[in-house]
Amino acid sequence: MKIILKRVAAYLIDIIIVTFVSTLLTSNSYINKDYEKYVDTYDEYSNYYDDYQESLENLNDKKDELEESEFNKELDDLNKEYLTTSNDYSYKLSKLSFVPNLINILFILLYFVVFQFYFGGITLGKKLMKIKVVSNNDKKLTIFNFFIRSLILNSVFLNVLSMVYLMVLSKNTYIVCDQIIYIINYILELSIIITCMFRKDHRGLHDLISNTKVVEVKEENHEV
Numbered sequence: 001m002k003i004i005l006k007r008v009a010a011y012l013i014d015i016i017i018v019t020f021v022s023t024l025l026t027s028n029s030y031i032n033k034d035y036e037k038y039v040d041t042y043d044e045y046s047n048y049y050d051d052y053q054e055s056l057e058n059l060n061d062k063k064d065e066l067e068e069s070e071f072n073k074e075l076d077d078l079n080k081e082y083l084t085t086s087n088d089y090s091y092k093l094s095k096l097s098f099v100p101n102l103i104n105i106l107f108i109l110l111y112f113v114v115f116q117f118y119f120g121g122i123t124l125g126k127k128l129m130k131i132k133v134v135s136n137n138d139k140k141l142t143i144f145n146f147f148i149r150s151l152i153l154n155s156v157f158l159n160v161l162s163m164v165y166l167m168v169l170s171k172n173t174y175i176v177c178d179q180i181i182y183i184i185n186y187i188l189e190l191s192i193i194i195t196c197m198f199r200k201d202h203r204g205l206h207d208l209i210s211n212t213k214v215v216e217v218k219e220e221n222h223e224v
Contacts, residue, residue, distance in 0.1 A: 013125030026100035149210035
């Protein structure tokens with residue numbers, strides 16, 4: 001279980017690093033020309049959500065004054081309007097997030113694939129936790145192993161798929177597909193956690209597919 005805790009800590013450190021750098025880049029209006037528009041649209045949505053919550057509270061306050069059928073109808077109408085409007089905002093925000101998502105994916109690949117391969121299975125988080133990624137069968141790992149690993153562990157494949165859908169599908173179809181991708185991603189993450197925790201070798205789904213495993217590095221090896 002010790003190595004599981006180390007893996008979790010290393011992953012959190014790495015994700016914080018990736019998120020910080022990606023946010024730093026994408027919040028620059030020269031790199032991301034839609035940044036200010038995204039912020040304005042998000043603020044609009046936040047205000048709309050607050051209004052929706054206030055409307056719900058007002059409706060609940062009037063519940064005793066209304067017939068049950070009348071209350072249910074107003075509640076249903078309110079929720080339908082919110083669902084439609086929130087989907088519109090979600091689609092707009094997804095469109096405005098295309099460049100930031102692309103930058104984030106590229107940086108993930110640079111960090112978890114190129115950087116980790118170049119430094120022999122070690123990221124900054126793994127270095128601090130004294131662990132590393134190695135081959136499961138003593139063969140030399142290639143950059144392809146790290147690429148496959150990242151496609152699964154960092155949801156790169158699903159994020160790219162979502163971006164492709166965003167470009168080619170209509171709004172309503174995209175929203176449905178995006179929800180399906182969200183569910184698949186949840187199942188994938190759960191599968192990774194379960195396999196890491198309950199397999200004797202603590203290899204996650206991403207390790208099994210990419211033929212890797214994570215091991216502790218002894219200080220005396222001077223490999224870190």
